Amino acid sequence: MAALISSMIVRVKPEKADEILAQLAKIPDVETHGVHKEENIILVAEGKDVGQIENLVTYINQEFRGVVGVYPTYFNWDEDIESTAAEG
Amino acid sequence: MGTTRREFIKATAASAAAAAIGVDLMLSESLMAQSDGTWHKSVCRYCGVGCGMMVQTRDGKIVGLRGDKENTINGGLLCVKGFYLQKVITAENRLKRPLIRKNGKLQEASWKEAMDLVATRFRESIDQNGPDSVAFYGSGQAETEETYIANKLFKGHIGTNNFEGNPRLCMASAVGGYVTTFGLDEPVGSYDDMDNADMFFMVGSNTAEAHPVLFDRIVRRRRENPNLKIVIVDPRQTPTDRVADMTLQCIPGYDMAILHAMAKIIIDEGYADEEFINDTVNFSDGSKAISYDQYKQFLSTFTPEHAAERSGTKAEDIIKAARMFGETEKVMSMWTMGVNQRVRGVWMNNLIHNLHLLTGKLGYAGADSFSLTGQPNACGGVREGGGLAHLLPGHRLVANEQHRQEIAKIWNVPASNIAPKPGLHTMALFEAITKGDIKALYVMCTNPAQSLPNLNDYLQGMEDTFMVVAESFHPTETSKIADVVLPAAFWGEKEGVYGCTERRSQYMPKLVEPQGEARWDAQILIDLAKRMGYADGFDHYTSAEDIWSEYIITTAGRDMDLSGAPYSRLKEVRGLRWPVPTVDHPGTTHRFVKGDPLFPEEKARGRRMYFYGKPEGKAIIFARPDKGPEEPTDEQYPIALTTGRVLELWHTNTMTGQVPQLNRAVPVPYMEMNPDDASKMDISDRERVRVVTRRDSLEMICRVSERPRPGTIFIPWHWPESLTNLLTTDAIDPGSKEPEYKVCASRIEKV
Numbered sequence: 001m002a003a004l005i006s007s008m009i010v011r012v013k014p015e016k017a018d019e020i021l022a023q024l025a026k027i028p029d030v031e032t033h034g035v036h037k038e039e040n041i042i043l044v045a046e047g048k049d050v051g052q053i054e055n056l057v058t059y060i061n062q063e064f065r066g067v068v069g070v071y072p073t074y075f076n077w078d079e080d081i082e083s084t085a086a087e088g
Numbered sequence: 089m090g091t092t093r094r095e096f097i098k099a100t101a102a103s104a105a106a107a108a109i110g111v112d113l114m115l116s117e118s119l120m121a122q123s124d125g126t127w128h129k130s131v132c133r134y135c136g137v138g139c140g141m142m143v144q145t146r147d148g149k150i151v152g153l154r155g156d157k158e159n160t161i162n163g164g165l166l167c168v169k170g171f172y173l174q175k176v177i178t179a180e181n182r183l184k185r186p187l188i189r190k191n192g193k194l195q196e197a198s199w200k201e202a203m204d205l206v207a208t209r210f211r212e213s214i215d216q217n218g219p220d221s222v223a224f225y226g227s228g229q230a231e232t233e234e235t236y237i238a239n240k241l242f243k244g245h246i247g248t249n250n251f252e253g254n255p256r257l258c259m260a261s262a263v264g265g266y267v268t269t270f271g272l273d274e275p276v277g278s279y280d281d282m283d284n285a286d287m288f289f290m291v292g293s294n295t296a297e298a299h300p301v302l303f304d305r306i307v308r309r310r311r312e313n314p315n316l317k318i319v320i321v322d323p324r325q326t327p328t329d330r331v332a333d334m335t336l337q338c339i340p341g342y343d344m345a346i347l348h349a350m351a352k353i354i355i356d357e358g359y360a361d362e363e364f365i366n367d368t369v370n371f372s373d374g375s376k377a378i379s380y381d382q383y384k385q386f387l388s389t390f391t392p393e394h395a396a397e398r399s400g401t402k403a404e405d406i407i408k409a410a411r412m413f414g415e416t417e418k419v420m421s422m423w424t425m426g427v428n429q430r431v432r433g434v435w436m437n438n439l440i441h442n443l444h445l446l447t448g449k450l451g452y453a454g455a456d457s458f459s460l461t462g463q464p465n466a467c468g469g470v471r472e473g474g475g476l477a478h479l480l481p482g483h484r485l486v487a488n489e490q491h492r493q494e495i496a497k498i499w500n501v502p503a504s505n506i507a508p509k510p511g512l513h514t515m516a517l518f519e520a521i522t523k524g525d526i527k528a529l530y531v532m533c534t535n536p537a538q539s540l541p542n543l544n545d546y547l548q549g550m551e552d553t554f555m556v557v558a559e560s561f562h563p564t565e566t567s568k569i570a571d572v573v574l575p576a577a578f579w580g581e582k583e584g585v586y587g588c589t590e591r592r593s594q595y596m597p598k599l600v601e602p603q604g605e606a607r608w609d610a611q612i613l614i615d616l617a618k619r620m621g622y623a624d625g626f627d628h629y630t631s632a633e634d635i636w637s638e639y640i641i642t643t644a645g646r647d648m649d650l651s652g653a654p655y656s657r658l659k660e661v662r663g664l665r666w667p668v669p670t671v672d673h674p675g676t677t678h679r680f681v682k683g684d685p686l687f688p689e690e691k692a693r694g695r696r697m698y699f700y701g702k703p704e705g706k707a708i709i710f711a712r713p714d715k716g717p718e719e720p721t722d723e724q725y726p727i728a729l730t731t732g733r734v735l736e737l738w739h740t741n742t743m744t745g746q747v748p749q750l751n752r753a754v755p756v757p758y759m760e761m762n763p764d765d766a767s768k769m770d771i772s773d774r775e776r777v778r779v780v781t782r783r784d785s786l787e788m789i790c791r792v793s794e795r796p797r798p799g800t801i802f803i804p805w806h807w808p809e810s811l812t813n814l815l816t817t818d819a820i821d822p823g824s825k826e827p828e829y830k831v832c833a834s835r836i837e838k839v
Contacts, residue, residue, distance in 0.1 A: 042113070046094075050171045053171060058168075069303065069307060071108075071155075072155070073101075073105040073164055074152070074154040074155070075154070075170060076100070076151060
């Protein structure tokens with residue numbers, strides 16, 4: 001069961017954006033939501049603990065050529081992630 | 089068919105990211121319309137940037153967090169340290185009950201027993217040895233309300249100015265620079281200048297790792313403005329260099345000559361704004377006024393070649409940097425600890441300001457001389473709140489009789505209660521503790537047993553004195569040796585105000601109840617005041633708002649006027665930048681110019697800038713002598729040691745260390761060494777080495793890296809199990825009293 005869901009903006013050099021997007025999409029438990037305004041990849045990651053997500057950020061920062069920075073935008077530490085969402 | 093919470097949360101997460109960059113992902117409206125707890129506007133707990141956060145609570149717990157898109161500081165972005173916050177609140181090492189040392193061991197006690205003991209020991213010390221036998225050591229991470237209450241108790245009631253805080257260790261030189269150059273503390277401009285600058289001149293600042301969200305603003309500015317220039321002066325290459333046009337990789341402690349040489353080139357090649365200089369600037373050699381011609385004469389020795397030799401950089405790079413500065417209309421300088429933590433930190437600040445005053449590149453959009461801050465409320469609580477030994481609230485001085493009278497009136501105490509002599513600055517304070525002159529010390533929200541330099545000289549004193557530590561976590565290096573440890577409420581468990589780098593005060597709500605029996609620091613201090621017999625001065629406070637409301641009275645009519653920032657307004661807006669004298673004033677982006685509510689148009693008589701903290705409204709360009717580090721390298725200690733931060737960890741790791749998994753990113757203590765040095769010493773990457781200074785030695789892993797220049801090693805200072813500050817020097821800047829963490833001499837031994 002996931003303990004943390006996080007979204008982040010991966011800022012990239014525009015010429016590398018598509019290539020990095022494709023690579024990110026291959027990472028397990030990572031959803032990508034496209035390249036926006038040439039230099040922004042929206043990424044949603046799911047992890048069993050914060051360490052896993054944080055290490056993902058470090059990995060992207062250090063291992064992907066063309067990444068300028070990784071900026072989290074949302075964290076959720078929901079303990080009841082498998083249930084049906086609120087009615088309505 | 090209902091969506092799962094996973095789908096809902098993921099959609100919310102993606103939506104938050106999209107909002108931060110101003111796009112719409114066209115996610116299902118029904119999905120996004122679902123209610124999921126309550127969102128509250130707050131501020132990040134970590135560095136001095138002041139990022140806005142929206143915090144989600146449900147059933148009395150914090151369950152989510154996102155960057156506050158409406159906050160212009162970060163526009164919805166955060167940095168990785170945000171991951172830690174929820175985990176930190178519920179960390180196993182949260183202290184939940186008071187501890188008292190009995191028979192050599194810290195044991196749980198009731199609040200009554202602990203507070204009676206603290207009050208009794210402080211009272212005994214004061215009665216037997218006078219008020220200066222006790223002291224307070226606070227933090228740029230405490231709320232303004234907390235520092236204000238402590239200040240009032242110690243300076244206004246106990247009657248000692250032995251009241252310090254850890255900003256002495258990081259920002260005191262910036263304060264000294266602003267006050268001596270411009271007459272008043274804190275920046276002229278604001279973060280807004282970053283969005284308009286055509287050049288960033290960055291000195292001793294690894295912005296990419298220490299202030300990641302500001303680094304993103306720099307990156308964005310680069311994208312918007314292809315002609316943007318970025319010049320860095322730093323002994324170490326850092327991730328910030330990824331966006332730089334040029335880095336002057338200087339020898340640690342020898343960069344003053346670069347700034348003087350740039351000033352000389354600016355004047356010699358006609359980049360100086362002579363009208364601005366004539367109208368707005370005086371000159372000084374530090375002891376007396378000098379003329380512009382005398383300043384030029386002073387600079388005559390600082391040829392690019394001389395500066396290059398002195399600093400270990402190239403003359404052509406210095407010339408190029410100076411010309412860029414001169415040719416570019418909107419230049420913003422930024423710096424942090426590489427400038428401040430030096431024996432000539434104030435002078436370095438002065439020299440950066442010099443460049444802006446020579447060229448008039450100050451006081452308009454994109455032009456500023458802007459010190460970056462390390463802690464979230466060092467500016468607000470300590471610099472503005474008067475949380476140092478020579479200060480009183482509202483940018484006042486204890487040595488100024490009128491200031492003492494003004495504050496005494498607000499505190500409702502006799503003016504004679506406030507001692508006229510400044511108390512002991514931090515290093516002198518801990519020296520006095522070591523000598524046994526301070527009998528009782530109250531430490532709030534900080535960890536001096538790890539963060540002081542040359543620790544060996546001070547640890548025994550801390551162990552021997554009666555030391556109270558109010559802290560959210562235990563053990564820290566300081567709480568381990570305390571006599572009483574008081575569990576303090578953490579971020580999210582209390583309301584209050586933080587004031588960040590750009591003069592902006594921001595409100596933080598209480599979101600959840602404190603862990604265990606932890607209490608708000610201000611509440612603990614008020615309790616102590618009452619037990620010590622000062623109830624009259626503290627009985628009237630029933631809330632954080634009461635304290636803030638009294639505090640902003642101290643700012644009325646001052647340069648940092650916050651009269652227009654009551655809680656009712658701060659709860660609604662994303663902070664306010666002072667001066668903000670009335671509740672309908674929008675706050676101030678640039679000081680000392682039209683638009684600043686304190687700008688005296690009559691006195692200015694057509695001048696664009698009027699530095700109203702100085703006689704005649706003129707700032708000062710200083711001819712400061714070129715001085716190297718206190719402990720230069722020599723044959724015995726041939727390698728310069730410099731210290732700093734890494735992205736994933738923060739300060740003494742008290743908070744970030746609560747998440748064991750996070751240390752995987754930076755798992756063990758290490759030093760960085762240039763490949764040239766490693767080759768000469770036959771040291772391999774990952775090899776274990778011993779770093780030796782005149783004070784101590786530490787063994788650690790060597791990372792062979794191009795980052796430090798040859799002849800220099802770099803060690804992060806986060807790990808309690810390997811105290812980097814056993815190695816550092818406690819030599820201080822004679823003006824700011826800030827220690828020179830950034831440079832000392834070392835040698836490396838194979839083990």
